[in-house]
Amino acid sequence: MSKFNKIYLIDTLNNQILLIKYTKVNGQGIKSFFSPLKLDNKLKKEDLSKFITIDIEALINSKDIENNGDFSKFEPLLISAFNFYNNKKTFTNLSPLSPLTMEQFLFNFFDRSLHKFVIYAHNLTSFDGIFILKYLLKIGEKYDYLIEPIFRDSKLIMIKCRFGQDKNGRYRYYIEFHDSLLILNSSLKKLGETFLSDSPELMKMDNDVIMSYILNPAKFSLLSTHGKIEIMNQIREYCIQDCIALSHIIHRFALLIFKDYKINIHKYPTISSLAMGIYLTKYLKSTSLIPLVSGKIYRDFKKSYHGGHTDVYQLYSNEDVHSYDYSSMYPTQMLKHKMPIGKIDKFDGNILNTDNFQTLIDKLAFVKCSIYVDKSLNRPLYQTNIFLDGEIRSMCATGTFHNQWVFVPELAYYNKLTNGKIKILPDSITKGYLFNSDYIFKDYITDLYKIKNSVNKSDPWYLISKLLMNCLYGRMGLKQEIVNYTFLTNNEIEKITMLENDIKDVIDFDYFDKKLVISENKSDQVSLKSSVPIAAAISAYARMELAEILSDSELDILYIDTDSFKCLQKITELDRYKHLDFYGLGALKYEGSFSESIFLLPKVYGGIYKDSTSEITKVKGFKNKIEFNQLKDLLFKNKELKLTQNKWFRNMLKSEIKIMKTPYNLALNDNKRVNNLKTFKTNPYHFVNYDPESIKY
Numbered sequence: 001m002s003k004f005n006k007i008y009l010i011d012t013l014n015n016q017i018l019l020i021k022y023t024k025v026n027g028q029g030i031k032s033f034f035s036p037l038k039l040d041n042k043l044k045k046e047d048l049s050k051f052i053t054i055d056i057e058a059l060i061n062s063k064d065i066e067n068n069g070d071f072s073k074f075e076p077l078l079i080s081a082f083n084f085y086n087n088k089k090t091f092t093n094l095s096p097l098s099p100l101t102m103e104q105f106l107f108n109f110f111d112r113s114l115h116k117f118v119i120y121a122h123n124l125t126s127f128d129g130i131f132i133l134k135y136l137l138k139i140g141e142k143y144d145y146l147i148e149p150i151f152r153d154s155k156l157i158m159i160k161c162r163f164g165q166d167k168n169g170r171y172r173y174y175i176e177f178h179d180s181l182l183i184l185n186s187s188l189k190k191l192g193e194t195f196l197s198d199s200p201e202l203m204k205m206d207n208d209v210i211m212s213y214i215l216n217p218a219k220f221s222l223l224s225t226h227g228k229i230e231i232m233n234q235i236r237e238y239c240i241q242d243c244i245a246l247s248h249i250i251h252r253f254a255l256l257i258f259k260d261y262k263i264n265i266h267k268y269p270t271i272s273s274l275a276m277g278i279y280l281t282k283y284l285k286s287t288s289l290i291p292l293v294s295g296k297i298y299r300d301f302k303k304s305y306h307g308g309h310t311d312v313y314q315l316y317s318n319e320d321v322h323s324y325d326y327s328s329m330y331p332t333q334m335l336k337h338k339m340p341i342g343k344i345d346k347f348d349g350n351i352l353n354t355d356n357f358q359t360l361i362d363k364l365a366f367v368k369c370s371i372y373v374d375k376s377l378n379r380p381l382y383q384t385n386i387f388l389d390g391e392i393r394s395m396c397a398t399g400t401f402h403n404q405w406v407f408v409p410e411l412a413y414y415n416k417l418t419n420g421k422i423k424i425l426p427d428s429i430t431k432g433y434l435f436n437s438d439y440i441f442k443d444y445i446t447d448l449y450k451i452k453n454s455v456n457k458s459d460p461w462y463l464i465s466k467l468l469m470n471c472l473y474g475r476m477g478l479k480q481e482i483v484n485y486t487f488l489t490n491n492e493i494e495k496i497t498m499l500e501n502d503i504k505d506v507i508d509f510d511y512f513d514k515k516l517v518i519s520e521n522k523s524d525q526v527s528l529k530s531s532v533p534i535a536a537a538i539s540a541y542a543r544m545e546l547a548e549i550l551s552d553s554e555l556d557i558l559y560i561d562t563d564s565f566k567c568l569q570k571i572t573e574l575d576r577y578k579h580l581d582f583y584g585l586g587a588l589k590y591e592g593s594f595s596e597s598i599f600l601l602p603k604v605y606g607g608i609y610k611d612s613t614s615e616i617t618k619v620k621g622f623k624n625k626i627e628f629n630q631l632k633d634l635l636f637k638n639k640e641l642k643l644t645q646n647k648w649f650r651n652m653l654k655s656e657i658k659i660m661k662t663p664y665n666l667a668l669n670d671n672k673r674v675n676n677l678k679t680f681k682t683n684p685y686h687f688v689n690y691d692p693e694s695i696k697y
Helices: 045-049 062-068 102-107 126-141 187-197 208-214 217-221 225-263 271-285 295-302 329-336 357-362 408-417 442-454 462-474 490-499 532-550 575-580 626-637
Strands: 020-023 053-060 075-083 088-093 119-120 146-152 155-165 170-177 310-311 321-326 337-347 365-373 384-389 392-394 398-407 422-424 429-436 482-488 504-508 515-521 558-559 564-567 588-601 604-609 615-619 641-651 656-666 673-676 681-683 686-690
Touching: 045 225, 045 392, 053 126, 053 225, 075 225, 088 102, 088 187, 088 329, 102 126, 119 126, 119 225, 126 146, 126 155, 126 482, 126 604, 126 641, 126 656, 146 482, 187 462, 208 225, 225 271, 225 462, 271 442, 271 462, 271 532, 295 365, 295 532, 310 588, 329 442, 329 462, 329 532, 357 408, 357 429, 365 408, 384 532, 384 656, 398 408, 398 532, 408 422, 408 532, 429 482, 462 532, 490 504, 490 515, 515 686, 532 558, 558 588, 588 626, 604 626, 615 626, 626 641
Parallel strands: 053 119, 119 170, 398 686
Antiparallel strands: 020 337, 053 075, 075 088, 146 155, 155 170, 310 558, 321 564, 321 588, 337 429, 365 398, 365 422, 365 429, 384 392, 482 515, 504 515, 558 564, 588 604, 604 615, 641 656, 673 681
């Protein structure tokens, strides 16, 4: 036995593991853990002013779609910018007759006086970035600048532009394009009402006349020359005012964060990265607390990381159905529970031959094993991924599930609630990981919740504290994968092809010589700042929070969705659940009652409110309004509901956005549970022996 490894004995004659080999898998150095961030003592308030906001106005012929069902493209009309640092406005018309172009406008940002400036667009990811990336690439090609678009989960996060090469070929300066919607996820109008309530002159301009011309170019073409000039002047002022409003919102947000945390928001392109920055700066004190997880062990932990539990148990009810929702589900779990931390012990073999089950619970273990879920359970609690009918589905089913990676405290809790009807088969454990544990988010969540409760809803800190509380959890589960978008010549592509095999695609461009090479770095090649065991534990604790009510056979639960119930009983009025009726984190809030309800599919439901007789319907992926009776007909007549909606299609490489009228077909299915249209009940799937490792996708 050494300091870092434990060598154990195996009795091969009796096929029994007497002792087990433990290995520290995340090393001994500081680089194996999250490191606290030091405050930047050189940071000054004036540094928070070094940013620019931009906005693009574009024409779209909405009448074409309404009248003809055809598509319509956005045509950029004008781009404007506001430099907050020097209070300078700039703009250019983008019509063919304009003396300036988008490329010339953007080239003005490549100035060493703007070194380290951030350029914000509110919705860079889905709108402005689509139009500007093409021209940034042209600038890079023409002047030998380095343009680096950064994507996460196929979404543009930022564009980093490096320029000004020295004699060694290194770039001395850079600017970055960020999406302000990724740090303040709300409309510009609502953000103005929150951050600029004392300065209405700075808010976004409301102008229905301008919008009528933007949405109907034909109307614009009928104007006289003088009328066109007048409308263009109004559109220009409208566009510039958007830039001004956004700049003051960002600056006030930056000042608030600087005042309390002494960090610069311009270094963080998303609200989750800002939350992580705050946590590492103010709350993380140890260099050996949160393990960085990548490579093979990341892939093991990822298999235990599941999302919220969403299921339909009853399709229809004409009785009173009561709606309940947990308050701040994920922050609550971060506050209440210890998290898996410290150096990770890996074991191979069945640890239950040498240690009791309580050790696995206390050590917040993750193990590979087989899970048994009794067929008598109508609302099984264990959630896993099942390959069924050609697709992977996340579901709660019954049966025996082999080669599962699970968080042991979650399965132990389900075992207790169901009197052994859900359990880890003792002889099935083959390997796993053990942790130390501690309350590492308690102060972070407590402080933010105090702020949220100390201000009214119109105060900026109400929105800020809510965002920061809710997004740190997701940052812990960041995928250990990077998709690279690199622009290379044919010779450069040939060289890397000889060395690498991770190239996914090579795309030609009409407008410059280099090609776009899309490559992917998997978990063995990257080490991003995330810790998926913590994210997996938090999501497991959230499912455990629901499990007590879900396993109560005396409750008639019709529908569940991550942190909410629809139930025939008034849950918090029952003696055994009155403790959940309070004001604060983790409370079960009553949201109202329906006199008639329908639950067709996960995230597809509707109801008639009992008190007001108004109705609510929600259909995932469909933006338009659906009537309650349409959903009802779908159930009772077992029809397919054929709908249409205007859908956006974006092509960043072609610098193009189109809106098209597209079909949306809605029908009942048995994707997660089996429907019984005679009783309007659903039943879980049952698998005698399911082994994901025996399936070839």
